[in-house]
Amino acid sequence: MKNRFIVISCLVIVSITFIYLYFAVTSPEGRNCLSSSFIDLSEEPVQKVNRDAYIPNIVLGSREYTIIPLAEYRIAGMVVSKKRYHRGFMSDLSPYDFALIWGKTSEYLPYLKFDQIVRFCLYKYKTGAPIDIQYLNEHFSNNHLIPANKNIKQAMGKVKKKDIVQLEGHLVNVLGRDKKKRFSSWNTSTTRTDEGNGACEIIYVTCLRINHKEYF
Numbered sequence: 542m543k544n545r546f547i548v549i550s551c552l553v554i555v556s557i558t559f560i561y562l563y564f565a566v567t568s569p570e571g572r573n574c575l576s577s578s579f580i581d582l583s584e585e586p587v588q589k590v591n592r593d594a595y596i597p598n599i600v601l602g603s604r605e606y607t608i609i610p611l612a613e614y615r616i617a618g619m620v621v622s623k624k625r626y627h628r629g630f631m632s633d634l635s636p637y638d639f640a641l642i643w644g645k646t647s648e649y650l651p652y653l654k655f656d657q658i659v660r661f662c663l664y665k666y667k668t669g670a671p672i673d674i675q676y677l678n679e680h681f682s683n684n685h686l687i688p689a690n691k692n693i694k695q696a697m698g699k700v701k702k703k704d705i706v707q708l709e710g711h712l713v714n715v716l717g718r719d720k721k722k723r724f725s726s727w728n729t730s731t732t733r734t735d736e737g738n739g740a741c742e743i744i745y746v747t748c749l750r751i752n753h754k755e756y757f
Contacts, residue, residue, distance in 0.1 A: 568695065569693070569695035569696040570692055571696065571751075571754040571756045572754065572755055572757075573753060573754060573755075574750065574753050574755055579705070579752075580617045580705045580706070580707050580750065580752070582617060582618060582619065582644065582647070582705065583643070583644060584617055584643070585643075585644075585733075586614065586615065586643075586733070587613075587614070587615040587616075588612045588613070588614050588712065589612060589613045589614075590611070590612050590613075591610070591612065591613045591711075594610040594613065594711060595610070596608040596609075596610055596711065596713065596745055599634060601633045601634060602633065603719055603720040604630075604633065604634075604717055604718065604720075605717070606634050606715055606716070606717045606718075607715070607717075607718075608687070608713050608714075608715055608745055609713055609714040609715070609716070610711040610712070610713050610745065611711070611712045611713060611729065611731060612711065612712045612731065613710075613711055614708075614709070614710060614711055614742070614744060615707065615708065615709045616641065616643075616684070616707070616708050616742070616744075617643060617705070617706070617707040617708075618642055618643040618682075618706065619641065619642050619643070619647060619703060619704070619706075620639055620640070620641060620700055620701070620702055620703060620704045620705075620706060621641070621650070621653075621655045621681075621703075622639075622640040622655040622656070622657050622702065623637065623638070623639055623640070623657075623700060623701070623702060624638045624658075625637055625698075626638065626660070629660075630719075630725045631685070631715065631717065631725070631727055634687055634717070635685045635686055635687045635743070636688075636694065636697070637686045637688075637694075637697045637698075638657055638660060638662065638683055638684060638685055638686065638741075639683075639684050639686060639697075639708075640655055640657060640662040640681070640682070640683045640684070641682055641684060642680060642681045643680050644676070644680040645676075645680075646676070646677055646680045646681060649666070649670070649672050652666045652667045652670035652671070652672060653665070653666050653670075653672075654666075657683070660683075660741070662683035662741075664677075664681070678734075678736060679734065682733075682741070682742055683740075683741045683742075684708065684741065684742045684743075684744050685729075685742070685743045686708070686744055686746050687713065687715075687743065687745045687746060688746055688749075689745060689746055689747045690757075692756055692757065693746055693748075693756050693757070696749050696756035697746075697749060699751065700749075700751060704751055704752065705751075705752055706749065706750060706752075707748075707749075707750040708744055708746050708749060708750075709749075709750075710744050710745045710746040710747040710748065711744070711745045711747075712729045712730075712731055712742060712743065712744060712745075713729060713743050713745045714726070714727065714728045714729055714743070715728075715743065727743060729741070729742055729743035729744075730742050
């Protein structure tokens, strides 16, 4: 009986140690924001051309990605849907999509349902709902996110629905090539008025803020 107790105790200690080490390795490092102010959801996305911007090629396994920055970009919003992707040519490079809303769009949430599938985010609304569709389309975006480093990628995994986030980085186009020299291109939207295929933003994320904490 005593030996059995010792064995069980050792297993419990090993399990607790493993769990602690797992979370220590996979937890991102963040810092509290210097400003205690909340993220301003009334602010429109900020986009600025920077012709001197450069992002090195990224090699992941047998694939190489050329990242072409088009503009510096900052967007703040509420997460209405989040999707983790494991398959597809761009899934290793861009593992997460965040669907965001800002402005007064949160007033429409009781009438909306969001669904992310195959890199698209679709919404449905109740018939007769008091929604300004044009305003909604201009204050809602599905964002394909390319983390600039492992820490930001881990932080993306912490984000939950209804979190308030701010993304900073670059709008980018991507050219991918595998070991068989097969190419695939992926282009970002650069306007708030487009819809449908090609209307999503592809963001190379250099800073992710979740509420009052920033991750670099």
